[in-house]
Amino acid sequence: MSLTALFLALAISAPALAVQPDEIMPDPAKEARARELSRELRCMVCQNQSIDDSEAPLARDLRLLVRERIAAGDSNAEVIDFLVARYGEFVLLKPRFESHTLLLWLLPPVVLLGGALALWAHSRRRNAAADESGLGLSAEEEARLQQLVAAKPAEKP
Template sequence: MRNILLAILAGLAVILAALPASAVAPDEILDDPALEQRARELSANLRCMVCQNQSIDDSDAPLAKDLRVLVRERLVAGDTNAEVIDYLVARYGEFVLLKPRFSWNTFLLWAVAPLALLLGGAALLIAARRRTRTLATARTMALSDKEQADLDRILADESAR
């Protein structure tokens, strides 16, 4: 029983260690809990321009810290979440968003994967139907008299051996 409990605790420790740690420093945290919660939600969806695969909330890079401070400054100034996002996109481009917005500029990005899946499925379906038709045609075709005679001769030679 004790070994099972130790194994469970060790598993939990591994899981907790694998979770990303927040890089927000205590001096960045806002006094207003509602504004801080909004800042955290925004920061979780903004890309660190240095790390590129982390949010600014998880990154220790100096630029990420600057962006976290900027987000909090904009919120304290009274900006809405959308205004903060628009400000950062205007300043850094759509790349600053971890999840790009759907727009005509990003239509290709959103459409390529489902389109490729549909085209691949259609190609597989067409190939399977062609193969089925070819096999069915080959089975139903009768041999000519000469072909049948040649086949009978070959089979007779084989059985004689």
Template sequence: MRHPLRAVLLAIGLVLAAIGPALAVQPGERLQDPALEARARALSAEIRCMVCQNQSIDDSDAQLAKDLRVLVRERLSAGDDDDAVRDFLVARYGEFVLLKPRFEGHTLILWLAAPVLVAVGALASFLAWRRRARVAADGRLSAEEEAALARVLSEDQRGMP
């Protein structure tokens, strides 16, 4: 009887999580021009909410996110292009406001660290595998290992009836 209740609660939770971002942009914030509104929504999806930090301002219902959504729409209505709006927000809040940082000199480590670490891990795994394969292929015991094995086997045979 518990399992159907869990399934219902999980379904309700998933529905609420799915509609949460849809409630972030209020009807009063939307622009009349559908093309401008589409640009505003696309830009809002790229801008980090400074309160929530792992959400875009398009998904967040924080007051600062609302203020930033309104600011983005005001700048677009004033005739700014998308890059000008991004530049304005970066100048005001820093590079952190962008969910996807720009590929520049000071953000180079953000872009290159993950691929370099994956490559180093893959190389280390390959070298460990190759070393293990070489030892397994050789299959011979050293003189010390053979002596130790002979000693264990002779002790084992003496102890058996």
């Protein structure tokens, strides 16, 4: 029963975010924008976390930089463009769909489709080979099988 309560508590609890109280902007609308942008930006140290979730010092610096740019009056697109110009496309958790990221976006579906086609072709070749040779037995094995099938089973006492 206590194990169920523990799982329930973990399931309904909100994730702890790394944003420190001293980073929070006084204007709730600007803070909401900053949090939204922070979820789209990659922590360069953790690499698989947003700066909103990361406790790394560099993530904190990036969060503060986002808030500085918002306080200066930049739009969301201007903040993102500023950070991409400064750190490169890698700073985005979801890279933009552009000509230089085309391979990044198209390679996974192409590889998946290629794998599916390879499995399909392998299955067809295997089925064709099995059909050609009957059960896949040699001529000697097939003759022995025919002998066993033709022989009457011994009667049990």
